[in-house]
Amino acid sequence: PLRAVIFDVDGTLAETERDGHRQAFNQAFRDHGLPFHWDVAEYGRLLAVTGGRYRLAWYLAEQGLSDPAGAARVLHRTKTAHFAAWLRAGPLFPRPGVHELLAGLRDSGVPVAIATTGRREWVSILLKRLFDDIGFAAVVTGDDVAELKPDPEAYLRALSRLDVEAREAVAVEDSPPGLAAATAAGITCLVVASEYHLDMPFPGAAAVLPGFLATDLPDAGLSGVFAD
Ligand code: XBP
Ligand code: MG
Missing domain, CATH: 1.10.150.240 (Putative phosphatase; domain 2)
Structure with a gap:
């Protein structure tokens, strides 16, 4: 599950x-x-x-x-x-569908966490401005790790803070180094390529989705990518 x-x-x-x-x-x-x-x-x-x-x-x-x-x-x-x-x-918006996806996960009781290579000083500002109503169960930033992505450390740290096994989690990434980090941590990874990474290969991704709108996601939501 x-x-x-x-x-x-x-x-x-x-x-x-x-x-x-x-x-x-x-x-x-x-x-x-x-x-x-x-x-x-x-x-x-x-x-x-x-x-x-x-x-x-x-x-x-x-x-x-x-x-x-x-x-x-x-x-x-x-x-x-x-x-x-x-x-x-500045003008800052979540990618279309992200807010609805996060709210849906919150409403169904699935904990949501962050694993980024960015610095905590600004990550906390971004999360507060865009997602103040979402409670993140863990926020791992570039300040919390010795090795940045594509090293798996940020994801491994997030799993341990969540007290969840890799096979019980899904990662959501936009770039090749991010995908590499998640898969090296043993986590099933969905990719929604961002503007700089369109048309790049994403080897090992569970799926490469066109966006975060309900029509872009699997019918069963993010649980739908599990083969269990
Ligand atoms: C994003 C990055 C970050 C930002 C800059 O990678 O590589 O370095 O570009 O942030 P990801 P800082 O999305 O895979 O986390 O300057 O704070 O490092
Ligand atoms: Mg990224």
Whole structure:
């Protein structure tokens, strides 16, 4: 039986990357007087590196900076402040159908949890703004793990906080690293690809759905993906 559903945040609950995170990184470059700008396509390439700080470090190393990790640490603090401000005031919506899906799970008594590589500082703002009426049974962020996705640590931690076995849970993801993390934790994973990951292969996904509307989901809801 389905005993928990664990959701990713970026790209899954909301489209946060293109106009949110990306712009915050660009503002940080400007604030620190650096001549870098990530356009929409370039940012898509960089999404292969999860975690904003590691994405920055990887890019700065590619640009030949002498201390990419140190510069990334400083830039990422500025980026996080800009992104948190955007989450408080910017145009932010859940992906269509997400609110109804979460409310349906809540009403049927299935615990809902979060496993993200994003920082708690902004994750808590996003969850409060968009889903204040949903009680999350566990929220695991990038601050709670040593290894980010595609490592399974965030999902394993969520399972242990939920006190649920991997085979009793379903994960919902939007990207290849997210899918890899969930499946490495032994969790059945549904993929609803986000705008940056359309048409990518999702090997090992239980299903790749076109969206979160009732008509996109299996007839039996998320329980419908279990083969038990
Ligand atoms: C999302 C990420 C995050 C964000 C940036 O991956 O990789 O790094 O882009 O957030 P997922 P931070 O959806 O698989 O969790 O800057 O807070 O790291
Ligand atoms: Mg994601």
